[in-house]
Amino acid sequence: MTGFGKSEATLPNRKITVEIRxxxxxxxxxxxxxxxxxRQSEYEIRNIVARTLLRGKVDLFVAVESQAVETSAHINKEAFAAYAAELRQTARAAGLETDTREWDAAATHAILRLPDVVSTEAENIPEEEHAALLAAVEEACNRLDEFRRQEGEILIADLLRRVDLIEHYKGEVEPFEKARTETIRARILDNLSKLPVEVDRNRLEQEMIFYLEKLDITEEKVRLTNHCRYFREVAGGEEAAGRKLGFIAQEMGREINTLGSKANESNMQILVVKMKDELEKIKEQVLNIL
Structure with a gap:
């Protein structure tokens, strides 16, 4: 979900620049x-960003350059003149010299700080400027979204390649799975033969079948295959599929972990570790997808 977008809007007296990360x-x-x-347009800007980007830690910067001399500050000339007359009259009554440049400078500085002399009016931007601002925000969001889309295509291709690897490793498990059953049976019988006890062969076979059934991984392989298939379907055909892909990856992890716990064979364990390694990379990359 990382990305960057920038747009500009040029008006007769102003230039608006929007950057979004x-x-x-x-x-x-x-x-x-x-x-x-x-600030009066903040709510509308938030709606545009939320509608376009959906998720992510987003920072939006708007800068405006004025190409004309203008200010929203105004001096109340009547109030300034009244303060000046009152101040001069009070100073003369106190015996102060008021006919010098120093007095004029000090008095001007003092009067400008008095109430109601300088006022700043809230500026209402023209409708044309407001529309240009919103259009620039939307264009920046669209450029960021396009940046994300290009990155997402690369990520999806990488994820699908890793899913293929997981299925490839699952297929390599099968030869070791068949040999494992005979190895386990032979090891159990060998250990029993060393014990100085009589063994009920019928009961032994029943227990052997029960034990080997617990180690059977057919169900886990079928479910893992279905999860991989569903992962491909969601990755290839749904918008904003990141969360769903994350949930599917969790389910894939459950099956792979169960395969590992039932493996009881070194070569199968190696393949399970490889599957887990690919799955962890999938989980990391899914966080980058909406």
Whole structure:
């Protein structure tokens, strides 16, 4: 779910730049840095990002460059003049000299800090600028989504290759599985022959069959094959399949672990370890898919 997108919108007096980055996350975690004049559009921007990106730790930055001299600060000339007259009159009454440049500079600085002299009006952006901002955000999101899509195609191909390897290793288990049964039977009979006791052959065969059935891995192999098939179907045909692929990978892990616990044979254990290694890589890569 990593990606980057950037877009720009140029207006007669302003240039808007939108950059958006994303990292892996189970949910949508959106952080935004907007100029103060665009705070009124925050809700709509969040909706666009949530609709387009769905998941990920997303950081969105909006910058605006003004190409004209403008300010939202205004000086109240009447209030300034009233303060200046009152201040000069009070200073003269106190015997202070008010006809110098130093006095003018100090008085101007003091008056500008007094209430109601300088006011800042909230700026309402024009509808054209508002539409351009939202269009730039949507374009940046789409570019990030396209970045993700290209990365996702590469990841899916890698995941499917690893699923094929797991099935290949599962197929290599079969020759050792058949030989294992005879080896276990021979080992049990050899150990019993060393004991100075009489053995009921009928009961021994019953117990032998029961024990060997517990080691049978046919059911696990069938379920693992079905999970691999379903993994391919979901990876190839569903949108936002990351979570589902993660669940399927967990089920594949259950079957592989059971194969390992029932293996009781060194060559089978080696193949199980190889399957687990591929599955761990699958689980890591699935986190990068929506």
């Amino acid at each position: 994303s990292l892996n996350s189970k949910q949508l975690d959106l952080g935004m840095r907007l100029p103060a004049i665009y």
